[in-house]
Amino acid sequence: SNIVGPNDTAAAGYAAGGNGDAPTGLRDGFGVATTASVQYTVNNTWRIFSFPSNDTDRMRRGYLDTNGLPEALVTVQNVPYERYTVVIYFGADGPDRNGSAIINGGLPVHFKTDAVPAGVFNPLVEATAPDAASAVRSSYAVFRGQTSTTCTMRLVENGPNLGFMGFQIIEEAPACAGDLDDDGNVSAPDLATLLSAWGTAAGDVNGDGTTDAQDIAALLSAWGACVP
Numbered sequence: 001s002n003i004v005g006p007n008d009t010a011a012a013g014y015a016a017g018g019n020g021d022a023p024t025g026l027r028d029g030f031g032v033a034t035t036a037s038v039q040y041t042v043n044n045t046w047r048i049f050s051f052p053s054n055d056t057d058r059m060r061r062g063y064l065d066t067n068g069l070p071e072a073l074v075t076v077q078n079v080p081y082e083r084y085t086v087v088i089y090f091g092a093d094g095p096d097r098n099g100s101a102i103i104n105g106g107l108p109v110h111f112k113t114d115a116v117p118a119g120v121f122n123p124l125v126e127a128t129a130p131d132a133a134s135a136v137r138s139s140y141a142v143f144r145g146q147t148s149t150t151c152t153m154r155l156v157e158n159g160p161n162l163g164f165m166g167f168q169i170i171e172e173a174p175a176c177a178g179d180l181d182d183d184g185n186v187s188a189p190d191l192a193t194l195l196s197a198w199g200t201a202a203g204d205v206n207g208d209g210t211t212d213a214q215d216i217a218a219l220l221s222a223w224g225a226c227v228p
Contacts, residue, residue: 037077043066047061063163065162076151078149083175085143085169101143111137112137177206178223186226
């Protein structure tokens with residue numbers, strides 16, 4: 001909605017003109033221009049026929065429709081954050097359509113669409129299922145700890161016509177020193193990772209390019225929960 005304008009005619013014209021193939025600059029949550037740009041592939045655009053009163057559901061009303069393609073693909077280039085969380089919002093104009101969301105080639109999160117006929121928006125429900133068999137009706141998925149400057153978002157169709165409704169890219173605080181497994185704590189698993197990486201760069205905590213006794217000292221001094 002931030003790209004195509006406030007009305008359906010502008011939105012349909014933008015998508016029909018193939019504009020998704022051209023990178024479009026993005027602003028941050030404060031309206032400030034960033035280095036990031038978005039482009040996408042889409043076989044169709046669609047909308048849910050209701051008129052929500054709040055910002056979140058207005059965002060969910062229109063979407064990129066897979067419409068028989070294997071997936072909807074949205075790519076953001078030049079993400080300005082060293083570390084970030086991605087939130088993808090999805091749905092359809094019908095319930096229980098199977099799909100999965102994938103970020104930067106990671107593991108998929110599976111879901112069933114949560115819309116119901118006539119476009120009633122249910123409360124947002126996070127998808128967390130690791131496989132299709134355990135998927136439940138959901139409307140968004142969260143992917144933390146991303147670091148690539150190119151963010152590739154895939155909404156994979158395992159049923160008819162899924163809708164890619166929107167996304168957020170949210171800056172994260174840097175991981176604390178010694179949190180080698182990115183679980184938010186410096187603890188025994190991190191020490192084990194460090195020791196197994198001895199003499200290489202894989203367990204480097206102090207930034208000198210190798211793993212040695214100085215890294216053990218740095219890790220132990222950061223022991224416990226990470227503090228942003």
